Amino acid sequence: NRRRTVCPGAGEHPLQYNYTFWYSRRTPSRPASSQSYEQNIRQIGSVASVEQFWRFYSHLVRPGDLSGHSDFHLFKEGIKPMWEDESNRSGGKWIIRLRKGLASRFWENIILAMLGEQFMVGEEICGAVVSIRFQEDILSIWNRTSNDQTTTSRIRDTLRRVLNLPTNSIMEYKTHTDSLRDNSSFRNTKISI
């Protein structure tokens, strides 16, 4: 399942993994069942090199300029940004809530860290999401194994460093099993300071 659909061009800088961009948008009044979630999420393109990433990314709307209830997802190629995907099933995510106005800059920093392999947790990272909501925006980074505390702590510490978060900022971790159970991405999270 590591079949690459795109390859780096001549002279380009290859990425450790290929990544795929996804976009989703939903009407907030409608319940987010897993079926309607899958119908609302669209694959928009894959990249294999740093240069391909910039060409693609430069044509995307900045997340902070999106309206309504929408998400950009950047996941390793072959991993669907869904709790149920084989690679995500035993995983979870770190959540960072952002006040309005910060999403574009923080999103860029989190994905550059991911593409550049700054997390140093082997194969653990699955992808990153920026979620545009009405009151606040939310960044998350998903990993494969929610009960591996060495990994989750290292991801948290790397996030603090690459996003330059104050040491007392609140970060929350939520397992995908819990998200499936309450059918919600961001409710009832375990808070960690």
Added chain:
Amino acid sequence: GTRIIYDRKFLLQCRTSPLAR
């Protein structure tokens, strides 16, 4: 094998290279 690591500064430099346009 070897892991391909890039820091933020390097990635931002690649943005302005002709290959990325």
